Amino acid sequence: MKKLSVAVSLAVLALVAAACGTSGGGDSAAKAGSSTGFSAPDLPKLDKLGAGEGKLSVLAWPGYAEDGSNDPKVDWVTPFEKQTGCQVTVKTFGTSDEAVTLMKTGQYDVVSASGDATLRLIAGGQVEPVNTDLVPNYADVYAFLKNRPWNSVNGQMYGIPHGWGANLLMWRTDKVKPAPTSWSVVFDANSPYKGTVTAYDSPIYIADAAMYLMATKPDLGIKNPYALDDKQFAATVDLLKTQKTLVSEYWSDYLKEVQAFTSANSVVGTTWQVIANVATGEKVPVQVTVPTEGVTGWSDTWMVSATSKHKNCAYQWLNHIISPQANAAVAEYFGEAPANGKACALTADKNHCTTYHAGDATYAQKIWYWTTPIAQCLDGRTDVKCTDYSKWTQAWTQIKG
Amino acid sequence: MSTRHPRARLALLLGPPMLWLGVAYLGALAALFVTALWTQNGFTGQIERVWTLDSFKTLFTVEVYRTIALRTIAVAVLVTVIDAVVAFPIAVYMSKVAGPGLRRFLLVAVLMPLWASYLVKAYAWRGMFSEGGLVSSAFEAVGLKSPGYGLTATVVTLSYLWLPYMILPIYAGLERLPDSLLEASADLGGRTLQTLRRIVLPTVVPAMAAGSIFTFSLTLGDYIAVRIVGGTNQLLGNVVYDNVGAANNLPFAAAVATIPVVVMVLYLAAVRRTGAMESL
DSSP states (O other): OOOOOTTTOOOSSOOOOSSSOOOOOOOOSSSOSOOOOOOOOOOOOOOSOOOOOSEEEEEEOTTSSOBSSSOTTOBSSHHHHHHHOOEEEEEEOSSHHHHHHHHTTTOOSEEEEOHHHHHHHHHTTSBOOOOGGGOGGGGGBOGGGSSOTTTEETTEEOSEEEEEEEEEEEEETTTSOSOOOSTHHHHOTTOTTTTOEEEEOSGGGHHHHHHHHHHHOGGGOOSOTTOOBHHHHHHHHHHHHHHHTTEEEEEOSHHHHHHHHHTTSOOEEEEEHHHHHHHHHTTOOEEEEOOTTOEEEEEEEEEEBTTOSOHHHHHHHHHHHTSHHHHHHHHHHHTSEESBGGGGGGOSSTTHHHHTTTTOHHHHHTEEEOOOOOSSOTTSOOSSOBOOHHHHHHHHHHHHO | OTTTOHHHHHHHHHHHHHHIIIIIIIHHHHHHHHHHTSEEOTTTOOEEOOOOOHHHHHHHHSHHHHHHHHHHHHHHHHHHHHHHHHHHHHHHIIIIISOHHHHHHHHHHHHGGGGSOHHHHHHHHHHHHSTTSHHHHHHHHTTOOOOOSSHHHHHHHHHHHHHHHHHHHHHHHHHTSOHHHHHHHHHTTOOHHHHIIIIIHHHHHHHHHHHHHHHHHHHHHOOHHHHHHOTTOOOHHHHHHHHHHTSOOHHHHHHHHHHHHHHHHHHHHHHHHTTGGGGO
């Protein structure tokens, strides 16, 4: 771990990685506090684009790098190959943890990483800083997606924002009245919907409960749902244990949730926009909202492997995947907001960007994006230790009992 | 030639299976136990090869794992008992009552569910237990509340899934029971129930124990059915899956995975005493 110069650091986030104390100065508006901490390995970024190497290995979420093999009509890889001569091989992964594990093999040139994987990849030296000057389409990416805690360190971007979405509150309009405006319908022990509540089945869902407590129990002092000290964590876990008595079942497979809402086994709970769309398409009377307490969500970033031997192709891919055409196609196929504002004009469904609030910075501001909880508090506190992801996983098992 | 090199022939014959057993099977198990003694870096997810009993300490001190282990064993026992009770009359009918034609038909019928995918069958049960599904409608028709998703649904689904693995060993066991024995019992004045109790049952118990190895161990390791119909419940398999898949915490997953191994070793030792191993 190398020391980062105080002058350079704009310390967007304050984390402590393992060893030597790195000092970073300053802090951004939201993330107050000291920035002793997260030191990214000192890796160079590409300074000049050269000729393509003819090959590119892509590690992506399913649906992010379609080459027409699943559906001949869904293909933004082949045009890229024709245009650049970079032959693409795609490997998909199912969870952020799988992505991190696969990136450690060093066999992939680019990866589409969610916010709960990015910092681990940066800290582990698997990905390198990105020279955004070499990605012309980066200029069109919404400003509110740039230089965020999960895709940059000290003002240095580590990838190109790709798309984002929120974990919304969905309900059956015929069974849940009046329309809920607060997460209390899924967290309050006296919720009238006891036994028909659903929740996302992942340790990262703990953040949703923490966010609710942030609004309803201010004396706990939660500033960031991904930075919980032991006391805050215990309160959050207690809340989720209470919630368990309301829950009919947890979901992680989105089709399972659609089915649960169709049969009314679940009538209210957390969801994604794409699930609401599918359910509405099947004539299930559901609606979604952003409750007053806010929402969690995801924001994905395309990153370049530090050990890549095809960096020129990698940069061309970064530029291609957030080009208006490709970004529109991916966002629509996957069901999320595109990162490139120009993509909105090119979606087949002209309402796509409105439905997903694509350019709505105030809406995006309300979202607490998935971030890896680590021992060093992400909200900048240094006097306490925060709970890390492995503790979250164990707690999740205990919550479900 | 074979008489000249008996040892070489034996080595050739036994070598490959021994290699398979030693390297692929026991080797993997040993690797599992070793991993359980390591620890993991919470941030990068890298395994740190430092010997520690931390994973086991967590396993024994945190109550939820005991609860889940006991729940898993209870479900496995329940599934085994249900399967044994359901399978016994079917096997008796197939082997002793039905004619050869009907017997062949029943055998196919028992095996038929094995042709369909596990997931299709589990999701079929999900449909039946859902609101407005077959099970809940049936319960409501008689004025009861449907069990919905939960442990009941899990036990029913798993019992359904593993039933053929119980019927077949019992059927095979009864096939070995000569009809003349039953006739002799009748000739000596034994009534049907008496014959069942004193002739059929003793023959069947080892076969049932053999079948129970399947139903018990398959339930012990299952994590899919409970995800589909189990509501908010989880079994040991889910804990292992979550720790491997979500947390990438292999050491702890390995520690959890030793529980079913230990339970199975104890179970097999118990089954061995019934003499069921010889009838396998």
